[in-house]
Amino acid sequence: MATLRLDQVELLHVQRRLAHPFRISLGAVTAREFVVLRGRADNLVVYGEANIDARPFYASETVATVWDIITEVLLPPLLGRSFGSIEEVCQTWQSVRGHDYAKAAVEHLYWDLLGQIQGESIQQLLGGQGETVEVGTSHSIQADTQTFLQDIESALELGIRRIKIKVQPGWDDQPLAMIREHFGEITLMADANAAYLPEHLDHLAKLDRHEMLMLEQPLPSLDLVHHRELASRLNTPLCLDEGAHDLSMVENAVTFDACKIVNIKVGRVGGLSQAKRIHDWCHARQIPVWCGRRTGSGISMASELALATLPGFRHPADHGIELVQETLDHFVDITQFHRAGAEVRVPVEPGIGVLVDDAMLDRLSLRRLLCESSTHQI
Numbered sequence: 001m002a003t004l005r006l007d008q009v010e011l012l013h014v015q016r017r018l019a020h021p022f023r024i025s026l027g028a029v030t031a032r033e034f035v036v037l038r039g040r041a042d043n044l045v046v047y048g049e050a051n052i053d054a055r056p057f058y059a060s061e062t063v064a065t066v067w068d069i070i071t072e073v074l075l076p077p078l079l080g081r082s083f084g085s086i087e088e089v090c091q092t093w094q095s096v097r098g099h100d101y102a103k104a105a106v107e108h109l110y111w112d113l114l115g116q117i118q119g120e121s122i123q124q125l126l127g128g129q130g131e132t133v134e135v136g137t138s139h140s141i142q143a144d145t146q147t148f149l150q151d152i153e154s155a156l157e158l159g160i161r162r163i164k165i166k167v168q169p170g171w172d173d174q175p176l177a178m179i180r181e182h183f184g185e186i187t188l189m190a191d192a193n194a195a196y197l198p199e200h201l202d203h204l205a206k207l208d209r210h211e212m213l214m215l216e217q218p219l220p221s222l223d224l225v226h227h228r229e230l231a232s233r234l235n236t237p238l239c240l241d242e243g244a245h246d247l248s249m250v251e252n253a254v255t256f257d258a259c260k261i262v263n264i265k266v267g268r269v270g271g272l273s274q275a276k277r278i279h280d281w282c283h284a285r286q287i288p289v290w291c292g293r294r295t296g297s298g299i300s301m302a303s304e305l306a307l308a309t310l311p312g313f314r315h316p317a318d319h320g321i322e323l324v325q326e327t328l329d330h331f332v333d334i335t336q337f338h339r340a341g342a343e344v345r346v347p348v349e350p351g352i353g354v355l356v357d358d359a360m361l362d363r364l365s366l367r368r369l370l371c372e373s374s375t376h377q378i
């Protein structure tokens with residue numbers, strides 16, 4: 001049995017510029033801020049990442065909350081202590097409510113550590129199969145329809161086969177119709193990031209005519225009642241994203257016929273262990289899942305792709321956008337994912353299996369904090 005022990009963990013508040021502003025129903029972003037963890041154990045360096053935002057729009061967690069919870073709550077019972085399994089690590093925060101992105105980032109350090117100690121990739125540790133994962137792109141809300149159509153055309157020319165567009169009231173039926181008119185029967189889906197309300201049900205029901213792969217999270221995350229009502233009026237399957245924040249919520253939504261597909265985001269559900277549990281539950285009931293993405297770095301991308309090789313992941317993962325619309329300031333070289341068409345290579349080397357440029361990571365950090373048994377700022 002491996003002994004999992006970290007003696008120090010450094011938190012890095014990272015800012016990365018995006019090549020193009022990305023607009024969803026919640027607003028537009030031109031740069032992403034998130035938290036990277038760099039842990040040390042003997043001669044090994046391991047990484048974790050909380051790809052949340054500076055502001056609590058997508059999730060209630062932020063860079064600031066993740067920073068505080070990791071330094072003050074999650075790390076103190078871990079540093080300098082030995083654990084026999086990831087499960088034992090996770091038990092240390094059993095009584096901590098919420099803060100799933102923070103937990104996922106810390107857990108990730110130990111998955112990377114376990115993989116490096118045992119000489120196994122995260123894919124092997126999780127039990128995934130296959131060398132590649134199919135990815136799709138996600139296209140932001142655009143004021144300029146010409147640019148919008150050009151972005152989609154570029155993705156299709158690169159071999160992407162699943163196109164997702166972000167929608168909101170006033171930007172839904174028309175862009176979907178435009179896409180069908182220009183590109184015919186491509187695999188198309190829409191994601192509302194919970195932008196609609198029960199009063200929009202009649203309007204949402206009309207989107208059925210676009211014959212989408214799925215409609216993702218149209219209504220507020222906890223509103224299973226109206227998701228169920230909408231599901232009964234649509235042929236298009238409903239998918240939960242923001243609403244699928246743990247296994248219990250997924251069980252409720254599926255049992256209640258409020259969704260037919262589940263988007264699993266590793267951070268949102270509190271880490272790879274929880275993500276696998278949701279996958280296993282859905283797979284046993286033949287509920288398709290797929291791997292969602294929040295823009296971050298290749299650290300989280302590597303383990304998310306590993307997760308997406310489990311057998312229940314039946315739709316393309318969301319990781320195409322960062323590969324097609326080149327994101328600036330990489331500290332993980334994206335060529336390590338060797339894209340061919342819509343297929344992305346899953347890292348096979350031990351741990352997360354990608355090389356991190358630490359000098360670049362340090363340069364992109366707005367602040368850093370080194371946590372040991374006695375924490376001090378560097």
Ligand SMILES: [Mg+2]
Pocket residue numbers: 191193216217241242263292
């Ligand atoms: Mg989504």
